[in-house]
Amino acid sequence: MTNSITVVDYFLPGEEITDIKSKERQTIIGPGLQRDKNKPNSLVVTQAGRLHFRAPNTYWIENRKTRYVPKRGDLVVGIITKKSGDVLKVDIGSAELANLSTLAFEGATKKMKPEVEIGDIVYAKLLNAYKDMEPELVCVDQYYKAGPLGVLTNDGFLINVNLKLVYFLLNVSNPLLGTLTKKFPYEIVIGLNGKVWMKANKAKDILTMCRVFEASENHSEKSISDTCRGQK
Template sequence: MTSLVLPGDSIPLPSSSKSIVLGPGIAASTSRVQSGRSQDAPACIATRLGLLGSAKGKEKSEQYWVEGSSKRYIPAQKDMVLGTIIARHAEGYRVDLGSAQMASLEGLAFEGATKRSKPNLKVGTLVYARVSLANRDMEPEIECFDPNTGKAEGFGELKGGLMVTCSLQLCRKLLNPKFPVLPTLAASIPFEIAVGLNGRVWFKTETVSESIALKRIIEGVDSGHIKAEKEDVEQAVKEYLA
């Protein structure tokens, strides 16, 4: 059940979880709250107005975030993001995520990268990455591999395709398997897709007409002109591919 929270509201964390992942709109607090057990449980506070959301993660972890109407992306650790390389330097790259600060991407933050063998990415290249460090007082750092496996797991350079910009709220919904938009589109159009929590969606199809149809449907759902229901999305696919 979702609940409305205001900036500064205390959000107690369950002590039964093995690990807690704090998402956008929540910051750690130095205070502690009564948990009904022998020890007090740590707490966190909301940093913006919105609905408190939660989801189960891997290995009994729990994720918490505040679903607000913010238009600017604020980097949060473990977020999946789409970034554009805007500069190169000796140790890596500077990447635009659409946030207030540019992100840092090391040349070794790729699968199998070594000092002698590093990817050579050009300015303007689009990458799918994971936020490895997010601090209010430091520029964010991103990486293009899964630290648990050392494999790319889909992260890295995105070649070809088309990127569209949409709301942060829609991107988070698209990552929910129960949200009907992507499963309905996949039933009619074969495509590859990468969804970034920074308000960017990349996809690649076999034809230009299919790419244009996907772009219009995603933008239509985001603006409210197309309802996020299976029947409405199917009708939109027929119209745009006619």
């Protein structure tokens, strides 16, 4: 199957999508969609935009909104903007700041809290994301282990990219990140909210990554892939 994106049609909030192509595995849904509990093979549109599909099983709504809409289970990158008792306020690019408890870190207790400061960048998971409530984050998995989650080092660099590029970068079959790896070593954390944290040994390598991502936002996935495969 091809990994190219198919633009299906324009949908409005509340409309139902029943023509789900992915039969062999569980459907992966992105921004603008939610599952219909009463109809396992249907999706409900939550924000206006064009429905996009990537074979074999990924659907999302893309529109001109620049603000991220939180969804439970999303892995996001955010900036701590305020500390209030045991609660940290985190900017994840949504309409409301997200809450992150100081107890939502591996090994944290009332007496032993993580060393977190305003301005720190965290990689976290959305535990709750309801319409009329502030989003809630955690930096542990279901087994209370941090894994890749937690405070990112302050020697990295943070940029914002559009959600289309985020899904392209997270697609294991895309050659872009692999091509960069052949050029120089780096670390990267990609948030589903469009925030990307990067770290490299040289400032010029970070600049290269920024330019590559900026250029990628204005090109099709096919042209990006073709260019990468042409690199030695």
